[in-house]
Amino acid sequence: MSYKEIVDQAIATHGQTFERALHEKAVELCQANMDLREYNTAMVEFVWQYQPDKRPAIILFFGSMYYPRIQLDRKNAKDARLIQAVEETIVANQELLKPYILNTRFFFPYIADSSFLSVSDDPAALNSYTDNYPANLRLQQTDFALIGRLSMPVVNIGSYGKDAHQFLERIDAEYTLGVVPVLIEETIRRFFTLH
Structure with a gap:
């Protein structure tokens, strides 16, 4: 149930x-x-407690908040433009990136700061989530309409390190503070100059 x-x-x-x-x-x-x-x-x-039938049952519900995944699709014009901007930025910065191994994915299933700027689930799936998420009644509501209005292509150019979001979190400072800002700035610049 x-x-x-x-x-x-x-x-x-x-x-x-x-x-x-x-x-x-x-x-x-x-x-x-x-x-x-x-x-x-x-x-x-x-x-x-309000169920007339008290026999043992398994109740399916969402126990945590909704985390929109980051997903890009080359068939979508805005997504394709962002993908192109990222790819061109990587090519243009080969010397800077030489010591690092980069992974490019079109799907990022984890939470990121940019997760709530776009939603790729269909309305029926979102309704199913809100219907089966007890906290949606009062404690924590996600404004899918607002996210839908924003609906911008999103990329996660993140830092590199160990034990993220934990007490002993550490980052590769040279990459995170030196390389990442360059990649982000150049990707944004390229995105807005591509036609």
Whole structure:
């Protein structure tokens, strides 16, 4: 069963009484200072209490926020222009890049600062996500309409290092502070001068 299915069943069985209780619970849990996974699990447990059938079940829901993937497609004119700008930048900076191994991918499945500048999922998939994400009710909502209006091609030209986002994170300072800014600036310049 999905989270949406148990919410729909609870509404069908208990109507506005359940809907009011659900909104009150969402507010209460927001004030409990829980992390996102704890909050979502608590919301599922709360909704489960309103189910007429209490037999064991598996409830599918999203426990964490939506992370838009970065994906480029040469068939899209703006994406193709950005891909070309990146490729030309790499070629133009071969001497600077000689000590490093670069990987070029058209799909980046991880979170990046630029992830929320474009969304490549179709509306049905996004609706399925919001319907099955308990925190969407109150705690954490993603404005897909805004992201859709931005809808710009995105590339991740990132730093190099070890143990990212952890206590002992370290970066290759020469690459991160010397090479990356050059690549970013030149890619942007090339992107806006290409026709």
